[in-house]
Amino acid sequence: MKITVTTAITLSKSQLEALTKALKKKYGSKTSIETIVDEAVIGGIKVTAGSEQLDGTLKHKLNVIKTQLHQSS
Amino acid sequence: MDIQLSQIIFQIINFGVVVGALTYFLYRPILKILRDRSEKIEAAQKQAQKTLEEKEQIDAFKKKAKSDAEKQASDIIAEARESAEEQRKQLLSKAKSDAKAEIAKLKEQWEEEKTKMARSMQQDFSDAVMAVAEKVMGSVLDKKAHQKLIDQEIKNLIKA
Numbered sequence: 623m624k625i626t627v628t629t630a631i632t633l634s635k636s637q638l639e640a641l642t643k644a645l646k647k648k649y650g651s652k653t654s655i656e657t658i659v660d661e662a663v664i665g666g667i668k669v670t671a672g673s674e675q676l677d678g679t680l681k682h683k684l685n686v687i688k689t690q691l692h693q694s695s
Numbered sequence: 696m697d698i699q700l701s702q703i704i705f706q707i708i709n710f711g712v713v714v715g716a717l718t719y720f721l722y723r724p725i726l727k728i729l730r731d732r733s734e735k736i737e738a739a740q741k742q743a744q745k746t747l748e749e750k751e752q753i754d755a756f757k758k759k760a761k762s763d764a765e766k767q768a769s770d771i772i773a774e775a776r777e778s779a780e781e782q783r784k785q786l787l788s789k790a791k792s793d794a795k796a797e798i799a800k801l802k803e804q805w806e807e808e809k810t811k812m813a814r815s816m817q818q819d820f821s822d823a824v825m826a827v828a829e830k831v832m833g834s835v836l837d838k839k840a841h842q843k844l845i846d847q848e849i850k851n852l853i854k855a
Contacts, residue, residue, distance in 0.1 A: 631841045637849060644853045664829060665836050667848040676855070678848035680832055684825050691821035 623649050628658045628668040628679070645669070 625645055627633070633641065638657070646653050649671055663679035836844075 629841075629845060630836075631838060631845075633845065634842065637842070637845055640849050641852070644849065648852075648855075661833065664832050665841055665844045667845050667852075669852065676852060678851060680836075680844070681829070684829055684832075688821060688825045691825075692818050 623653045623671060624656065625649065625653055626656050626658060626670040628660050628663055628670070630659070630661050630663050630665050630679075632659055633657055641667075645671075 627641060642655055645655060663681045664684070666679040668679045668682070669676040
C-alpha cells in the first residue's frame with residue numbers, strides 16, 4: 623500500500639523513522655511511504671492512505687474553523 | 696164704405712186657411728229644423744265634453760307616465776350610485792389589502808436581503824481573518840515550531 627505524507631518542511635530522520643514505524647504497524651509491513659513538502663499546508667502533517675486521510679495540518683484546522691464560522695453566521 | 700159680414704167671414708176663413716197652410720208648410724218644418732239643429736248642437740256639445748274628458752285622461756296618463764319615468768330614472772340613478780359606491784369601497788379595500796401585502800412582502804425581502812448581506816459580510820470577514828491567520832502562521836512558524844507540530848501529530852497517529 624502506498625502512503626503519502628505531506629508536510630510544510632522536510633521531515634527529520636527520527637520523525638520519518640517514527641512515522642514509518644507507526645504507519646507500518648497500522649497498515650502493514652508492505653507499506654511504501656512517499657513524502658511531499660508543500661508549504662500550503664502551513665504546518666503539521668497530512669497522511670493519505672488510499673481513500674483514508676489523517677489531516678493534522680494547520681491549513682486543515684483553519685479550514686475547520688472557517689467552516690464553523692460560516693455555519694454559525 | 697160698407698162692412699159686409701160675408702166679406703168678414705170670407706176674410707176670416709181666408710186668414711184661417713193661410714194660418715193653417717203656414718203652420719203646415721212652414722212652421723212645422725222650421726220647428727223640425729230647429730229641433731234637429733238643437734239635437735246636433737247637443738250631440739256636438741256631448742262629443743266636445745267627451746273629447747275634453749278624453750284629453751284630460753290622456754293628460755293625466757301622460758303626467759303619470761312622466762312621473763313614473765322620473766321616479767324610475769331616479770331609482771336607477773340611486774341604484775347606480777349605490778353600486779358605484781360599493782364598487783369604490785371594494786376597490787379601495789382591495790387596493791389597501793394589496794398595498795399592505797406588498798409592503799409586508801417588501802419588508803420580508805428587505806429583511807432577507809439584510810440577513811443575507813450580514814451573513815455574506817460575516818463570511819467575508821471570517822475568510823479575511825483566516826487568510827491573515829494563514830499568512831501570519833506561515834511567516835511566524837520557525838523550524839522548531841514546525842518540528843514540534845509534526846512531532847505532536849506523529850504522537851497522535853501512534854496513539855490512534
